Amino acid sequence: MAVLHSTGISVRKTIGKTLAWLFAVLAILIVALAVFILTFDWNRARPYVNDKVSEAIGRPFAIEGDLKVGWRHPVGETGWRSWVPWPRFSAQNITIANPDWTKQKHFATLDEIDFQVKVLPLLAHDIVIPAINVVNPSVDLERLLDGRNNWTFKLKSSAGPSEWKLDLHDIQLNKGNIALSDQQKKLDMQAVVDTLGQPIPIGEAMKQQEEASRRSSAEVVGKQGAKQLTAQAKAVAASEASGASAVAPGVPVASGASVPAATAGVGASSVVAASGVPASATGTPVAQSTNSPQYGIGWTVKGTYNRSPISGSGKLGGVLALQDTSRPFPVQADVKAGDLRIALVGTVTDPAHLAAVDLRLWLQGTSLDHLYDLTGITLPETPPYATEGHLVGNFKQGASVFRYENFTGRVGGSDVNGTVVYTQRATRPLLEGTLVSNLLQFKDLAPIIGADSNASKAKRGDTARQPSDKALPTEEFKTDRWKAIDANVKFTGRRIIKDPALPITDLYTHVVMTDGVLSFEPLKFGVAGGSLASNIHLDGSATPLKGRVSTEARHLKLKQLLPTAKTMQNALGEVNGDAALSATGNSPAALAASSNGEVKLLVTDGAVSRLLMEAAGLNVANVVYEKLFGNRDVQINCAAGDFVVTDGVLDSRVFALDTQDAVINVDGTVNLKNESMDLGVHPHTKGFRVFSLRSPLYVKGTFKDPHVGVNAAALAVRGGAMVGLGLINPFAALIPLIAPSNNKPLPCQQLMAAMEAQHPTAPPPGQREKAKALALPPGTPGASAVSPSTAPSKQPAKPNNGAALPGPANAADYKGS
Structure with a gap:
């Protein structure tokens, strides 16, 4: 028993000595490791680190300054963990190269980077970094027209998923610079980023x-x-x-x-x-x-x-x-x-x-x-x-x-x-x-x-x-x-x-x-008081642009149509109309200059100032009368306009006004190509009128500079006759100013029926086509020379929805309220 007892004591002493030596060796190793880390010149490891990082990112990487490793007291740890120091790594003057086709030598440069790593999580293959401090980073981003860019890296692929996980808690940035040159987006910019002094809500x-x-x-x-x-x-x-x-x-x-959703139902x-x-x-x-x-x-x-x-x-x-x-x-x-x-x-x-x-x-x-x-x-x-x-x-x-x-x-x-x-x-x-x-x-x-x-x-x-x-x-x-x-x-x-x-x-x-x-x-x-509605279709998929327009004017009140004209304030009638045009061109002016189609207008059941009508007909006596004794009204039975548009030229086939005293018709053309006008205004007195010159007016010039005046030739004939007769008998001078009636007013009901039956049409864009005129009785002032029997026949042009171009629903659409 004594032998066994002494043997047990010997074994315990041996184990104790062994453990003591083990702890001593471990302590020596820790101290030696600490001394090694603190005293080792880590710059010797830079070539190895540079090579490994360059291989991983497929781009030259270099730490050109000092590479250091030190120990720091842990921050925020308690208990025994606070006794385990954290290693602190720092590197200075880091560069990442650019491809050889870029303007700048380096993709990125960095004055300094330093960070600490928690030791204990490394045992579980977790790299926990509380914070990284980055000093003066600079990044150059470039892209060429052919799509090449310097921010795409050819990273080395690993054989399998990594066992290590990175957990980064914070980044402290000290004034970074970013330059971007993008030839595709035509961008050339420089940006500066920096941490704020304190967070801003x-x-x-x-x-x-x-x-x-x-x-x-x-x-x-x-x-x-x-x-x-x-x-x-x-x-x-x-x-x-x-x-x-x-x-x-x-x-x-x-x-x-x-x-x-965030706002619904909130007070x-x-x-x-x-x-x-x-x-x-x-x-x-x-x-x-x-x-x-x-x-x-x-x-x-x-x-x-x-x-x-x-x-x-x-x-x-x-x-x-x-x-x-x-x-x-x-x-x-x-x-x-x-x-x-x-x-x-x-x-x-x-x-x-x-x-x-x-x-x-x-x-x-x-x-x-x-x-x-x-x-x-x-x-x-x-x-x-x-x-x-x-x-x-x-x-x-x-x-x-x-x-x-x-x-x-x-x-x-x-x-x-x-x-x-x-x-x-x-x-x-x-x-x-x-x-x-x-x-x-x-x-x-x-x-x-x-x-x-x-x-x-x-x-x-x-x-x-x-x-x-x-x-x-x-x-x-x-x-x-x-x-x-x-x-x-x-x-x-x-x-x-x-x-x-x-x-x-x-x-x-x-x-x-x-x-x-x-x-x-x-x-x-x-x-x-009415509406002007258009369907406009502009095909910009081809050059030149192809356009189609259909327009309806409904119930436009004469009084409101010219609100600043004093002579129109007693007007009661309405204006209705339709238009269909096609054109080609890349601007409003070009479209107007190439337009083809028809325009139709009708004024019904109205009244305007006698002053306006007599001034247009140059009825001198009544103009003087109105100036002295005020303004009276003249009844409009109807007015109609029917225009054909060919290559931007509006030709008036019917353009006439029927009143209780006279019929006035207008003929001529309006050229949208050069924006010029050449119109004649012809009054036809219905009854026996004295002091009426009955002389035609002309409207010429351009849209920007129009000229309106009396037809000098017609006026000279009447004026010369008056002077000649006056030399014989002063009373005979009134004979040329007497206007006998032609007793042929415009057939208003027929006009309304014709406009309802004959909707305006337009040929396909780029094609010329004339439509038939309104069917007026032969001899009517303003009637077109084109009769229904001789007018060219054609189908209405189709707008983009495939339906015929719009026309009035019924004759009531053209009648005043």
Whole structure:
């Protein structure tokens, strides 16, 4: 037993000594490792590190400064873990080379990078880095026209998935520089990024941007326009606060649109604005919770895009917020590109793949068509504009959808409200929407067809100039853009503000654009108590453009048609008419100059000032009488116009006015090619009239400079006869001024029946064709030489929907109310 006992003691002593030595050796190794780490010149390892990283990224990588490893006390650890030091790695002057075809030598340079690594998680193959500090990073991005770029790396593929996982908690950035040269996008920009001194809540950024954007709006649309835009925006916010679906009183939302889910049913004191930012009823953010997104990085940018200057600034969320793809990432930007200014505040989900956006968006510029270069969306030329609204969207492969919801805007002196939806499709994108203007300045429509002044063109950056001697717009349509996108947009102008001489009250149009073909189905104006509706079909898929137009004028009141003419204020009749034209050409002037078709007009059951009628017939005695004793009325039985249009020349086959006292007919031509007129006005007195010269008038000159006068030859004959007779007997001088009646008034009922039966027609674009004239009895003043039996026969031209061009529904359409 004693032997066994001594043996046990010996074994325990041996084990104890062994363990003691093991601990001693471990301690020595730890100390030696610590001494090695602290004293080893890690720069000797740089070639190995450089080679391994270069092999992994397929691009030369180099640490050209010191490579150091040290130990630091752990931060935030408690208990025994606080006794385990963390290694700290740092490297200076790091470079990553560019391909040999780039302008710059390096893709990226870095003054210094340092970070710490938690030791214990390494046992589980987890690389946990609490923070990385990056000093003065600089990145150069380049892309050539052929598509080559320097940001695509040929990374070395591994045999299998790595057992190691990286967990990065924070990045501290100290002034980074990014340069971008993209020949495909015509971009050349330099950006500077830096960490903010302290995080900025998204609500505070929203408030600051709202104030800045509204100040900028005043520079574009004027102080009054900016004030009205602010009022519109507040009306929208109040509407959303009450859960209404309208963007303003009486302003509908586009088909399929709805108030954002965040705003529906929320009280006015707690409205939620775009991007989940709490806001007041006026759209101004209020205090945010601690969970509200915050900005951690600021940036500025300058450069050129398509040779136009770009400058701007903004903020982003923290870099590590990018790791959580399900959490909205805050963004803010205020950028000016040429004459366009874009500002936004909100969030982006999964920024690396742009999964979704939720933004408050402000747009300002000199013309909406300038957005084409930035977005690829075809919009019309307009006066200066400013808008603000809510942009939401989802990015999907080949099927992205974006909604500019409940936006408000000013375009020139007009307001515009509504919702538009952009949908990406395999063929062409589609733009849909419903827009409303409660107060529309008629002059703001002029740039759409290039009919604004040269000063206005210059202001919106258009190099085209209208010749001083031309009345019809010569600016060409940008048909090359019509194939870039399809459109289905409805626009209503509820009240039109215009020159008092223009009797236009309201506007509605449905714009449809498909594969380069632009249609207005219809373009309808409220005019003089009636309507002027046109179906316009412009095929821009071929050169030159091919156009077809059919127009209906219904119940235009004479009194309202010329509201500034005092002699028309007692008028009671109406104007009705139809037109059908086809043409080819890339501008309004070119289309008019090549037009072919027919125009028909009819005035029924009216009365106008005797002063106007007698002045037109040069009935001197009655003109003097009216000047002395006032104005009386003369009854209009009817008036009719029937014109054939051939290669831009309007020829009057019937152009006559039947009154209780006279029949006046007009003949001649109007040439739309050179904008000239050559018309004759011929009065035919019905009864025995004294002091009536009955001399024809002429209307000549151009649209810009017309000349109206008396036919000198006819007047000279009558005047010479009067003087000759006067030498014999003074009373005989009255004989040439006596106008016997021809007793052949215009057959008004036949005119109405003929216009109802013979709708205007037009040949296909580019073809000439004359239609038959109205069937008037032989000998009627103004009757055409073309009779129904000899007129060429043809089928009515078909508009784009395949139906015959519209005509009056019945004879009542032509009768006055």
